Amino acid sequence: MPKIVNREEMAQGTIILNEIKATRISQKAKPGQFVILQADETGERIPLTMADTNPEKGTITIIYMVVGKSTAKFKELKVGDDYYALIGPLGTPTHIENVGKVICVGGGTGIAVLHPITKALKEAGNDVTTILGSRSYDLLIMEEEMKAASTKLHICTDDGSKGHHGFVTDVLKETLENNDIDLVVAIGPIPMMKFCSLITKDFNVKTLVSLNPIMVDGTGMCGCCRVSIGNDTKFACVDGPEFDAHKVDFDELGKRLASYLDEEKQSLEAYEKSIA
Ligand SMILES: Cc1cc2nc3c(=O)[nH]c(=O)nc-3n(C[C@H](O)[C@H](O)[C@H](O)COP(=O)(O)OP(=O)(O)OC[C@H]3O[C@@H](n4cnc5c(N)ncnc54)[C@H](O)[C@@H]3O)c2cc1C
Ligand code: FES
Structure with a gap:
């Protein structure tokens, strides 16, 4: 067990x-x-x-x-x-190779998802700048681990309690303006990934995101985790969870994730009552 x-x-x-x-x-x-x-x-x-x-x-x-x-x-x-x-x-593992200069952007528990990828990209010889964001510093996770896994680390907080006072996208834009970046990996809440993707599109930098649609079997059988990538429908559990950010329909993903909000709320309330 x-x-x-x-x-x-x-x-x-x-x-x-x-x-x-x-x-x-x-x-x-x-x-x-x-x-x-x-x-x-x-x-x-x-x-x-x-x-x-x-x-x-x-x-x-x-x-x-x-x-x-x-x-x-x-x-x-x-x-x-x-x-x-x-x-x-x-799921399909991240394709790890030495591409040169990489930016890894993480928010919320997306930082946990980003950690092994950042570590592997640095071990493969890349120069890795990591940008982490949270609402406030006390909600930030894995700072030490991400520091060890990166060449350079930036912290951003919405309330200014540590590092840059503002969003990860501010530091992402500035870093792209001042460096020739070969790859960006952005993992976090859907709006964060969407806005990172819009910025990197302007700089024409390849960008990967990790998607988190609702899943059931996780082996490509049920179709529940389908996502639109360009003109194709893909199953995040077997074709992903990582995809080319510039092709992802983030709005559709957000709508599909919100499909069961009422049921999820009722289910949590009933559970909390049962253990109270
Ligand atoms: C491939 C993959 C990897 C993931 N890795 C992590 C991880 O490392 N750490 C982590 O904290 N979460 C991760 N998630 C999200 C995690 O699976 C969900 O938070 C979890 O399923 C919620 O279950 P619940 O019953 O507690 O909440 P629910 O009652 O099912 O949902 C509560 C709230 O969470 C949202 N939600 C539901 N399912 C998901 C989902 N799949 N992704 C995001 N939000 C969801 C709902 O919209 C709702 O607002 C991952 C999801 C996928 C698909
Ligand atoms: S979770 Fe069922 S196909 Fe992906």
Whole structure:
């Protein structure tokens, strides 16, 4: 059973880190891949990206934001508890090569998703400038890990509590204006990825984003995770989750993610009542 061997609360308890025993996945996983977890037999299947792996210890690390019923159930699991089910590694790994100068932009739990990709891009010899953003400094995660994984690190906060007072897009634009950049990887909330993509399009710089549509099976069977990429329909679970940002229909993705808002709210309220 996939046992939790380490657990940390981050960003004032809104984000949880779980290190989980999963020997074979830890040995096979590559940057950009995700797993699907279930808390119990009747639980929802929740996709989460591996923020780190440790093949020697046989563990993987996931970092998730508590947003609804299933992630609230996950939050109840303590060190020594088992997840009911864990499958992976899923998805197409990030294509890692030495392209030269890279900018990695991360926001919210997107920083956890970005971490293994940034680390691998630097290990491949790239000069990696990382730009991280959060509403305020106390909500920022993985600063030390991202510093170690990057050549240069910029912090941006909406309230000015640390680093640049403003959005990651300000620093992205300035960095693009002053450097010849070969690749941008942007992972975070949909509006962040959308606006990063609009900026890099103006500079004609290849840009990758990691998409998070609602998923069910995670293996290309159900069609739930379909996204529009240029004129094509793709399944994020097998064709992605990374795609060419300049071809992504971000507005459609946002609408599809909001399809079950009422049901998600009712489900969380009923769960909170049941454990109160
Ligand atoms: C490939 C992939 C990798 C992901 N990796 C991470 C990760 O590393 N860390 C992390 O915190 N989250 C990640 N997510 C998002 C995570 O799966 C959702 O937050 C989770 O499914 C919400 O479940 P819930 O029952 O707690 O919330 P729900 O009740 O299902 O939803 C609550 C709120 O979250 C939004 N939501 C629902 N599903 C998703 C989704 N798939 N993506 C984004 N928002 C969603 C809803 O619109 C709603 O506002 C990833 C998603 C995908 C597809
Ligand atoms: S989640 Fe079912 S096809 Fe991708």
